[in-house]
C-alpha cells in the first residue's frame with residue numbers, strides 16, 4: 001500500500017499551540033491568578049509599605065510571576081491526561097512529544113507576556129531602576145526562571161490524577177519557592193532557582209551590575225535547574241502516559 | 245476479498261484480569277463489523293489495541309495491512325476513532341474541536357472547514373457550532389465526539405458505543421450517519437451492548453464475553469442458530485423451582501429450549517410461541533408476574549450461550 005505523507009510537525013505544533021491558548025484564555029480564573037497574584041504584591045509593597053520598600057522588593061516580585069505559572073502548566077497537562085484528550089490526539093498522526101512541546105511552548109509565551117506586563121507595571125508605579133540596568137537581563141532572568149516552572153509543572157502533572165488537584169498542589173511548590181527563595185523576605189536556601197534569580201535580578205535592577213558573579217553564574221545555575229527539571233518532567237510525564 | 249483487519253490470538257492481560265483472551269478476527273474491507281458483548285467483555289480494549297494506543301500482551305494484528313506494533317504511524321493516518329467516553333476539549337467550540345483533528349491529519353484548511361460545517365449540519369449542530377463544548381448537553385457532546393472521528397475521511401472507523409446515552413431520536417441520527425459511511429465503502433468497527441444496534445447495522449458480528457469470542461456470523465446466521473421459534477420470557481416468583489418449571493415446559497414438543505436468566509426470569513424458545521402461550525402456562529403451572537413474547541434477538545443468542553443477559 002502506498003505510504004501517506006506524514007503531516008508537517010511544524011503545522012501540528014502551531015495548531016496545538018493555538019488550541020492551548022484558546023483553552024487558557026477561556027479559563028478566566030487561571031488568568032486572574034497568574035496575573036493577579038504578583039500584582040497583589042506589587043500593589044502591597046508600592047502602596048502599603050511605600051516606595052522605599054517597593055524599590056527593594058520589586059526584583060523579587062517580578063521573579064514571582066513565572067513561578068505562579070506552575071499551577072497553570074500542571075493543570076494544563078493534568079487535564080490533558082485526565083480527560084483522555086492526549087490519548088485521543090495520539091490516535092491521529094501526531095506524536096506525544098509534539099503535544100508535550102506545544103504545551104511547554106504556549107506556557108513560555110504566557111510567561112513572556114506576563115513578565116513584560118509585570119516589568120511595565122513596576123515601572124509605571126515608579127520603581128527606581130539603576131540607569132545602567134541592562135533591560136535585556138531584566139527580562140531574561142525571570143524568563144529563564146519560567147523554564148524551571150515548566151519542569152516543576154510537568155513533574156506535578158505526572159504524579160497527580162486530576163487537573164484540580166494539580167492546581168491545588170502547585171501551591172505546595174510555589175509557596176516554598178517564594179518564601180525559601182526570599183522573593184518577599186530574606187532567602188533561606190540560596191541555591192534554589194528563585195533565590196538565585198532574585199539575587200541576580202536585584203543586582204541588575206538596583207546596582208546596574210553586569211558582573212559574572214552574581215549574574216552570569218546565577219544564570220548558569222538557574223539554567224541547569226531548568227534543564228534538569230524539564231528533563232525529569234518529560235521523563236515522568238512520558239512514563240505516566242506511556243502506551244502500556 | 246480484501247482484508248481490513250486481521251488478528252491472531254490477540255491478548256491483553258492487566259495483571260490477573262484477562263481483558264482480551266485470544267481473539268482471532270478477519271474483517272473484510274468495506275464491511276460494518278459489530279462487536280457485541282456485556283460490560284467488561286473487552287470491547288474497548290480490543291479497539292484500543294487496534295488503534296495502536298495499547299500494546300497487546302500477546303498475539304499479532306494488522307490494520308489495513310500494517311502491523312499495529314511496528315507501523316503505528318501508517319495506521320494512525322488512515323483511521324478514525326470515536327472513543328466510548330466523551331473526549332473533547334471543553335473550552336473549545338464544537339467547530340474548533342473538530343478542526344483540531346483535521347489539522348493533526350494535515351488536511352487543507354479549505355477542505356476541513358467546508359466538511360466540518362457539512363457534518364455539523366448532518367448532526368443538527370450547526371446552530372451551536374461556535375458554542376463552547378462545556379455548555380453542551382450529553383447528547384450534543386456525543387455527536388461532536390462522533391464527528392471528531394470522521395472529519396478526515398478515514399478508510400477505517402472505530403466507533404466504541406457511539407450511541408450510549410442518546411435518546412431514541414438522536415440515536416437514529418447517528419445510525420443514519422454511520423450507514424452513510426457504510427455506503428461509501430468505509431470499513432467500520434462498531435462496539436455496542438445494544439443488540440438492536442448490532443442487529444440493524446452490522447454486516448457481520450462477533451459476540452464476546454470475558455475476552456473471548458463466543459459466537460460469530462451475520463445477525464441472521466446467529467439468530468438462525470436458535471431455530472425458528474419465538475422467545476417467551478416469564479417473570480416468576482417461585483425462583484427455587486426454576487429448573488423444574490423449565491423441564492415441565494420442555495415436555496411440550498414445540499418448546500425447543502429453556503434457560504433461567506437472572507434471578508427471576510425464564511426464557512423459552514417455542515415454535516409458534518405466541519399462539520401457544522396458554523398451553524405452556526397450563527403445563528408449567530406457576531404464577532407469572534410478567535410475560536413477553538418476541539422474535540429471536542441477538543440478546544437471546546447471548547442468553548442461549550451464557551445463561552445471562554447482555555445487561556444485568
Ligand SMILES: Nc1ncnc2c1ncn2[C@@H]1O[C@H](COP(=O)(O)OP(=O)(O)OP(=O)(O)O)[C@@H](O)[C@H]1O
Nearest residue numbers: 258261263281282283284285286287288289290437
Ligand atoms: N487500563 C486498565 N487497567 C486495568 N484493567 C483494565 C484496564 N482497561 C480495562 N481493564 C479491564 O479489562 C476488562 C475489559 O474492559 P473493557 O473496557 O475492554 O470492556 P468493555 O467490553 O469495553 O466494557 P463496557 O461495555 O463496559 O465498555 C475489564 O475487566 C476492565 O476492568
Ligand SMILES: [Mg+2]
Nearest residue numbers: 287288289328
Ligand atoms: Mg467499553
